[in-house]
Amino acid sequence: MPSQEWVDRDFYADLGVSPDASVEEIKRAYRRLARRYHPDANPGDAEAEERFKAVSEAYTVLSDPDKRAQYDQVRRLAAAGSGNASSGPGFGAGQARGGPTGTTFVDLGDLFGVGGAGMGLRDAEALFDSLFGNATGRRGWHTAPQQSLDVEAELTLDFRTAVRGGTVTVELTDESGSRTREVRIPAGVTDGQRLRLRGQGHSAGRQGPTGDLYVRLRVLPDPVFGRSGNDLTLTLPVTVPELVLGGQVTVPTLDGTVAVRIPADSRPGRTLRVRGRGVPAPHGAGDLLLTLDVALPEQHNPAARDALRAYAEATRDFQPRRALDRPRRHAA
Numbered sequence: 001m002p003s004q005e006w007v008d009r010d011f012y013a014d015l016g017v018s019p020d021a022s023v024e025e026i027k028r029a030y031r032r033l034a035r036r037y038h039p040d041a042n043p044g045d046a047e048a049e050e051r052f053k054a055v056s057e058a059y060t061v062l063s064d065p066d067k068r069a070q071y072d073q074v075r076r077l078a079a080a081g082s083g084n085a086s087s088g089p090g091f092g093a094g095q096a097r098g099g100p101t102g103t104t105f106v107d108l109g110d111l112f113g114v115g116g117a118g119m120g121l122r123d124a125e126a127l128f129d130s131l132f133g134n135a136t137g138r139r140g141w142h143t144a145p146q147q148s149l150d151v152e153a154e155l156t157l158d159f160r161t162a163v164r165g166g167t168v169t170v171e172l173t174d175e176s177g178s179r180t181r182e183v184r185i186p187a188g189v190t191d192g193q194r195l196r197l198r199g200q201g202h203s204a205g206r207q208g209p210t211g212d213l214y215v216r217l218r219v220l221p222d223p224v225f226g227r228s229g230n231d232l233t234l235t236l237p238v239t240v241p242e243l244v245l246g247g248q249v250t251v252p253t254l255d256g257t258v259a260v261r262i263p264a265d266s267r268p269g270r271t272l273r274v275r276g277r278g279v280p281a282p283h284g285a286g287d288l289l290l291t292l293d294v295a296l297p298e299q300h301n302p303a304a305r306d307a308l309r310a311y312a313e314a315t316r317d318f319q320p321r322r323a324l325d326r327p328r329r330h331a332a
Contacts, residue, residue, distance in 0.1 A: 011058035030059040034223030149211025159222035191219040230286030237295035
């Protein structure tokens with residue numbers, strides 16, 4: 001959803017790509033930067049951690065066609081003078097972010113205050129909706145229907161915290177002061193999942209009821225692992241000799257590394273399963289699924305070329321495109 005961050009941040013610059021970059025260019029840029037700045041590769045480096053968060057957030061928006069279109073529209077409106085931070089709700093300073101050791105700062109002034117100078121909340125929401133559709137904020141905090149005391153928020157998690165679980169300290173600030181809340185993230189939560197914290201919403205007064213806080217989770221992508229249900233997925237680069245001859249390779253997991261045997265005469269695209277190395281679950285963890293992908297050096301030295309010529313000679317009877325010729329023979 002549009003937010004002041006979309007006006008202030010240049011996600012294209014964060015990834016080092018042009019505004020007309022293709023999806024593949026955006027994906028390649030993200031993978032390169034995510035590997036460079038990932039916290040596991042830069043332990044204790046706060047600057048690298050912030051850079052990793054920035055490129056991950058940029059990729060989350062630009063890799064989604066709908067979000068990218070909204071982002072481009074917001075930037076165009078801002079350039080034309082329509083995206084001022086004081087012109088509507090959803091552009092508040094508060095955000096919800098977190099990690100296992102992070103502190104989340106959320107400004108609740110946008111919840112119960114005004115959307116702009118002299119503008120009521122209803123009028124401000126109507127103005128925002130007229131600009132960006134029926135949206136009430138991205139990581140900002142916003143109200144449910146006005147009769148409700150419940151509060152909705154979005155919390156951004158890194159992929160590995162979502163898989164392993166953890167605790168996030170949330171600080172809520174409004175006109176009456178601030179309060180902190182420890183939010184426990186269960187292991188294995190998914191993107192879009194909603195957590196309910198009873199009695200943590202807005203209070204109607206001393207004698208009145210208190211609403212609940214609903215936290216919707218947004219999980220950032222990981223540069224190494226993907227996820228399919230409770231299984232983790234990983235594209236495993238292998239050499240041609242490893243595919244043909246087989247062998248043992250070391251593969252990363254969320255908890256160290258594991259040795260995996262590649263069967264001889266494997267094919268690119270084959271999936272190997274490492275049991276129990278996936279997402280934790282009450283009835284047993286999922287698996288780690290490895291998809292084999294051929295990796296070739298950028299250049300081959302003379303010895304490698306001679307070996308390839310010998311291999312080509314030894315397999316000259318193999319006709320990989322024979323099936324492509326059959327339709328032509330049939331048509332003739």
